[in-house]
């Protein structure tokens with residue numbers, strides 16, 4: 001029987017474009033028990049993921065596969081781009097497909113409707129969004145009557161969009177958090193104010209010692225305990241294994257210490273949503289991002 005629901009922990013693959021690194025991560029993840037892989041048309045690794053899944057003999061029905069529509073494909077090329085994603089991934093369906101980011105109303109709606117059509121055809125099992133705001137989601141629901149299955153959004157101790165999070169959870173829209181570790185490792189380039197201070201890092205390091213876990217385990221568990229699904233990425237096999245070993249509970253006062261590091265306002269989130277639209281030119285929308293193997 002195939003996996004119906006989004007697994008709580010999956011493997012992120014953004015920036016995993018070196019074939020050997022990607023293969024090692026997927027191989028380790030599969031052996032460790034991960035059953036969800038997250039990719040996107042813009043990650044330029046769907047083709048390699050397809051090759052790797054085939055080479056490893058991974059049973060498609062046991063894997064939950066997510067990809068995302070490139071914003072350049074929303075207006076005119078959504079369906080064609082899904083056909084290409086399926087060909088690159090060497091599969092007849094994806095379990096979850098997301099609009100990668102919120103653009104303008106017309107583009108969002110065109111792409112969302114195209115995905116709902118594909119869902120009727122069985123090519124796509126679930127349709128969701130990523131980097132969407134409350135108003136962006138409301139508009140889609142108003143126009144189509146269909147709630148997205150999930151919203152994949154940035155979530156870290158310093159960048160947690162609380163209002164959006166509460167809205168999604170209330171509406172039964174699953175949350176997936178991404179870049180959970182970024183402010184600890186390297187400052188997230190999209191959120192320059194997100195870097196942790198050295199005091200905050202010490203606090204997190206102390207919590208790691210207390211629970212005898214590493215920073216990946218601590219922060220992914222923190223997100224899970226706030227009802228997120230997580231998709232940690234690592235090219236390091238030991239970290240891939242450890243990021244899945246989350247069999248411990250962070251006590252409420254310690255969750256609060258991490259929660260206290262948040263400095264993300266609704267206005268900042270809204271600002272970050274708007275920036276996606278400005279990154280797509282008319283010419284790009286016209287041409288789309290269509291490719292056979294790599295771009």
Ligand SMILES: NC(=O)c1ccc[n+]([C@@H]2O[C@H](COP(=O)([O-])OP(=O)(O)OC[C@H]3O[C@@H](n4cnc5c(N)ncnc54)[C@H](OP(=O)(O)O)[C@@H]3O)[C@@H](O)[C@H]2O)c1
Pocket residue numbers: 011012013014015038039100130131152153177178179180181182185214215216217231232233234235236239240242243
């Ligand atoms: N929808 C979107 O717009 C969007 C945006 C960003 C990301 N995503 C998805 O979310 C996934 C995760 O986000 P992300 O890749 O930005 O960040 P992340 O999972 O928070 O990881 C950030 C960095 O932390 C390092 N790391 C991983 N595990 C670690 C551990 N246990 N201890 C110490 N360092 C560790 C990794 O480096 P090493 O590889 O060197 O271990 C990685 O480059 C992505 O891969 C992608 O699938 C989606």
